[in-house]
Amino acid sequence: xxxxxxxxxxxxxxxxxxxxxxxxxxxxxxxxxxxxxxxxxxxxxxxxxxxxxxxxxxxxxxxxxxxxxxxxxxxxxxxxxxxxxxxxxxxxxxxxxxxxxxxxxxxxxxxxxxxxxxxxxxxxxxxxxxxxxxxxxxxxxxxxxxxxxxxxxxxxxxxxxxxxxxxxxxxxxxxxxxxxxxxxxxxxxxxxxxxxxxxxxxxxxxxxxxxxxxxxxxxxxxxxxxxxxxxxxxxxxxxxxxxxxxxxxxxxxxxxxxxxxxxxxxxxxxxxxxxxxxxxxxxxxxxxxxxxxxxxxxxxxxxxxxxxxxxxxxxxxxxxxxxxxxxxxxxxxxxxxxxxxxxxxxxxxxxxxxxxxxxxxxxxxxxxxxxxxxxxxxxxxxxxxxxxxxxxxxxxxxxxxxxxxxxxxxxxxxxxxxxxxxxxxxxxxxxxxxxxxxxxxxxxxxxxxxxxxxxxxxxxxxxxxxxxxxxxxxxxxxxxxxxxxxxxxxxxxxxxxxxxxxxxxxxxxxxxxxxxxxxxxxxxxxxxxxxxxxxxxxxxxxxxxxxxxxxxxxxxxxxxxxxxxxxxxxxxxxxxxxxxxxxxxxxxxxxxxxxxxxxxxxxxxxxxxxxxxxxxxxxxxxxxxxxxxxxxxxxxxxxxxxxxxxxxxxxxxxxxxxxxxxxxxxxxxxxxxxxxxxxxxxxxxxxxxxxxxxxxxxxxxxxxxxxxxxxxxxxxxxxxxxxxxxxxxxxxxxxxxxxxxxxxxxxxxxxxxxxxxxxxxxxxxxxxxxxxxxxxxxxxxxxxxxxxxxxxxxxxxxxxxxxxxxxxxxxxxxxxxxxxxxxxxxxxxxxxxxxxxxxxxxxxxxxxxxxxxxxxxxxxxxx
Numbered sequence: 001x002x003x004x005x006x007x008x009x010x011x012x013x014x015x016x017x018x019x020x021x022x023x024x025x026x027x028x029x030x031x032x033x034x035x036x037x038x039x040x041x042x043x044x045x046x047x048x049x050x051x052x053x054x055x056x057x058x059x060x061x062x063x064x065x066x067x068x069x070x071x072x073x074x075x076x077x078x079x080x081x082x083x084x085x086x087x088x089x090x091x092x093x094x095x096x097x098x099x100x101x102x103x104x105x106x107x108x109x110x111x112x113x114x115x116x117x118x119x120x121x122x123x124x125x126x127x128x129x130x131x132x133x134x135x136x137x138x139x140x141x142x143x144x145x146x147x148x149x150x151x152x153x154x155x156x157x158x159x160x161x162x163x164x165x166x167x168x169x170x171x172x173x174x175x176x177x178x179x180x181x182x183x184x185x186x187x188x189x190x191x192x193x194x195x196x197x198x199x200x201x202x203x204x205x206x207x208x209x210x211x212x213x214x215x216x217x218x219x220x221x222x223x224x225x226x227x228x229x230x231x232x233x234x235x236x237x238x239x240x241x242x243x244x245x246x247x248x249x250x251x252x253x254x255x256x257x258x259x260x261x262x263x264x265x266x267x268x269x270x271x272x273x274x275x276x277x278x279x280x281x282x283x284x285x286x287x288x289x290x291x292x293x294x295x296x297x298x299x300x301x302x303x304x305x306x307x308x309x310x311x312x313x314x315x316x317x318x319x320x321x322x323x324x325x326x327x328x329x330x331x332x333x334x335x336x337x338x339x340x341x342x343x344x345x346x347x348x349x350x351x352x353x354x355x356x357x358x359x360x361x362x363x364x365x366x367x368x369x370x371x372x373x374x375x376x377x378x379x380x381x382x383x384x385x386x387x388x389x390x391x392x393x394x395x396x397x398x399x400x401x402x403x404x405x406x407x408x409x410x411x412x413x414x415x416x417x418x419x420x421x422x423x424x425x426x427x428x429x430x431x432x433x434x435x436x437x438x439x440x441x442x443x444x445x446x447x448x449x450x451x452x453x454x455x456x457x458x459x460x461x462x463x464x465x466x467x468x469x470x471x472x473x474x475x476x477x478x479x480x481x482x483x484x485x486x487x488x489x490x491x492x493x494x495x496x497x498x499x500x501x502x503x504x505x506x507x508x509x510x511x512x513x514x515x516x517x518x519x520x521x522x523x524x525x526x527x528x529x530x531x532x533x534x535x536x537x538x539x540x541x542x543x544x545x546x547x548x549x550x551x552x553x554x555x556x557x558x559x560x561x562x563x564x565x566x567x568x569x570x571x572x573x574x575x576x577x578x579x580x581x582x583x584x585x586x587x588x589x590x591x592x593x594x595x596x597x598x599x600x601x602x603x604x605x606x607x608x609x610x611x612x613x614x615x616x617x618x619x620x621x622x623x624x625x626x627x628x629x630x631x632x633x634x635x636x637x638x639x640x641x642x643x644x645x646x647x648x649x650x651x652x653x654x655x656x657x658x659x660x661x662x663x664x665x666x667x668x669x670x671x672x673x674x675x676x677x678x679x680x681x682x683x684x685x686x687x688x689x690x691x692x693x694x695x696x697x698x699x700x701x702x703x704x705x706x707x708x709x710x711x712x713x714x715x716x717x718x719x720x721x722x723x724x725x726x727x728x729x730x731x732x733x734x735x736x737x738x739x740x741x742x743x744x745x746x747x748x749x750x751x752x753x754x755x756x757x758x759x760x761x762x763x764x765x766x767x768x769x770x771x772x773x774x775x776x777x778x779x780x781x782x783x784x785x786x787x788x789x790x791x792x793x794x795x796x797x798x799x800x801x802x803x804x805x806x807x808x809x810x811x812x813x814x815x816x817x818x819x820x821x822x823x824x825x826x827x828x829x830x831x832x833x834x835x836x837x838x839x840x841x842x843x844x845x846x847x848x849x850x851x852x853x854x855x856x857x858x859x860x861x862x863x
Contacts, residue, residue, distance in 0.1 A: 254326020382422025
């Protein structure tokens with residue numbers, strides 16, 4: 001296979017998921033519309049399920065093409081490594097030690113276009129690079145032309161495989177998770193479009209297209225986060241219609257800076273920096289100057305010629321990083337990501353593992369030739385990254401919502417990637433991005449599996465209450481069938497409402513106040529008895545997240561920490577970053593297995609007792625309202641732990657669970673494993689959570705040529721590595737760091753085991769009381785939302801009210817006051833118009849007297 005062959009098929013990678021989204025959208029509009037599932041005929045149900053089939057086939061096809069592209073690049077010889085240039089970054093300056101024309105200044109072949117050429121030749125020194133300059137002309141208008149172009153290099157190929165793999169697994173998992181959702185077809189319209197947007201962001205070869213699809217990813221996330229737009233209650237969490245708006249607004253802040261950064265680059269490319277380069281390389285197209293190769297080449301030439309102000313480059317890099325802070329949820333623009341959990345859990349898996357949140361990391365890596373020259377910008381990135389990693393890990397330790405734990409885990413792990421970038425650990429950051437995609441995708445899909453099973457169990461409980469309440473009412477009112485039916489229905493509805501929404505909004509008891517949240521880990525436990533595959537798979541994922549030795553997360557996280565430690569010799573601040581990173585790793589191991597022990601292990605399944613508490617209270621209140629004497633809700637239902645009463649659940653089939661078994665007041669409840677279309681993706685990701693780490697074993701231990709990931713990806717960071725090359729630690733130091741990191745991870749797991757497995761009923765509460773304010777700060781997410789609400793929302797509303805009052809009483813007051821004064825004076829002056837000549841003569845006489853008096857007062861009168 002040649003580069004020409006790759007160029008000929010590269011356009012299919014984004015085209016196929018886009019076509020799938022358009023076809024599914026057309027099928028939805030023409031046939032399915034907004035009809036609920038129960039109203040669809042067999043033919044329409046076939047079309048409904050065809051949308052998921054189309055989505056899966058499209059993403060599977062794209063994955064195959066992505067693997068072909070990856071295989072082609074792997075088969076090409078590695079580019080020659082440039083000689084390291086002396087590196088010295090001074091505050092406000094850029095490194096200018098790269099000699100003009102040296103190999104380190106050659107990022108790629110300059111893009112010189114004419115009306116005939118569509119494909120620029122790749123640089124001889126980097127055969128692992130394929131660029132298609134014009135796939136499609138977006139805006140053709142005379143000399144004003146904007147083209148779609150693609151760039152394939154090791155970084156792009158890695159991202160394509162990760163994105164399409166996770167997307168395919170999410171599509172498959174969603175066929176089970178969303179099976180009974182009325183918006184099934186709409187979901188499988190949005191999902192391929194989301195994948196298309198991220199693919200185009202990764203494949204784009206210039207800053208303009210990067211920005212366009214940067215925003216397209218935001219649009220896709222907006223649609224999917226707000227997918228359940230009709231939801232009216234979500235156990236205290238932000239509703240989807242508010243969560244997607246929050247994500248949109250917060251990202252606008254970051255994207256404002258991102259757009260300014262790109263505009264500034266464009267202005268520089270229109271000025272002396274770009275003009276000299278354009279003339280030298282015969283670049284004629286105006287928008288061609290935003291091509292990555294042209295921008296990096298022009299800036300490198302300017303740096304070598306000492307004509308680029310270091311402050312300007314730093315500001316451009318910081319503006320670009322603002323966009324990354326928004327997309328990748330870095331402090332202080334992280335607040336949208338936890339609330340993005342309002343969307344369906346498969347969406348959370350896609351956002352957190354492979355698409356939106358990794359876009360910021362990808363962008364900084366793609367623009368590494370600029371960032372690498374600004375030491376100040378890199379320092380800011382490393383500080384923001386480690387602060388975010390620490391913040392996310394502290395908050396993850398106290399959250400009760402299983403998805404919230406994973407959300408703040410994502411925030412923390414993204415922080416790791418950014419401080420790795422900030423210390424010039426380019427490959428280490430993307431190694432962790434790759435492994436994180438697998439184990440975080442696993443953990444989120446596993447959360448979805450648990451939540452889905454809990455919801456099925458709760459619905460089974462509802463069915464039991466409804467049946468038993470009707471039977472109880474018939475026995476209580478044998479001579480009044482109508483009364484029995486009404487009482488049975490009202491008792492059931494009272495119990496159902498209590499379980500879903502709570503019974504007392506002012507209660508101090510969270511269960512009575514909020515209702516039974518199927519995502520709350522307080523009501524889980526011992527689920528491994530009924531969900532063995534999910535439990536084993538998620539344990540592998542948690543081990544990788546915690547950095548347990550020999551897992552993928554262990555190798556990638558330790559690579560970040562090792563790079564940071566090695567950079568400490570250049571800047572002592574990096575030793576502090578390493579220390580905080582180790583502490584965050586300890587917390588990560590703790591909260592990862594806090595979740596595992598709380599959900600899958602323990603002495604009993606806690607959901608039945610929670611359902612009893614709420615159902616009893618709801619039915620008691622309704623019975624008192626209906627004046628039913630001697631009412632005992634336990635006569636209707638008494639849920640018990642199915643695992644402790646010999647009612648081991650059977651595995652779900654492909655259809656909904658069967659509730660046809662007998663109903664008695666004493667009803668065992670136990671969750672059951674989900675169908676294979678939901679469990680097999682977990683098994684594959686569990687395997688990858690271990691295996692993915694072995695493509696990037698430490699260079700000090702296996703040698704540079706055997707670190708496959710680094711050996712492959714170095715070519716994408718050729719210029720950045722030339723500016724500040726990475727010096728690997730010795731074998732002894734590497735082993736010491738590995739052992740220390742492994743001990744820290746195991747320590748975190750042991751603390752979680754002691755607190756949440758051995759002493760779950762008492763120790764967590766005692767620790768919460770002892771830590772006091774620290775626990776409150778962590779539980780309330782450092783009060784970021786409250787601070788934002790005070791500074792921006794309340795202060796903004798107060799300002800608006802003040803401006804409204806100023807407008808009403810000052811601006812309108814002046815205008816209305818003049819009108820009122822005119823009206824009043826006119827009303828009194830019109831009285832002089834009497835129509836009598838004598839009156840007019842009198843007024844004239846008075847006027848004459850007044851004039852004479854005025855002259856006398858001012859000038860005097862001389863006779």
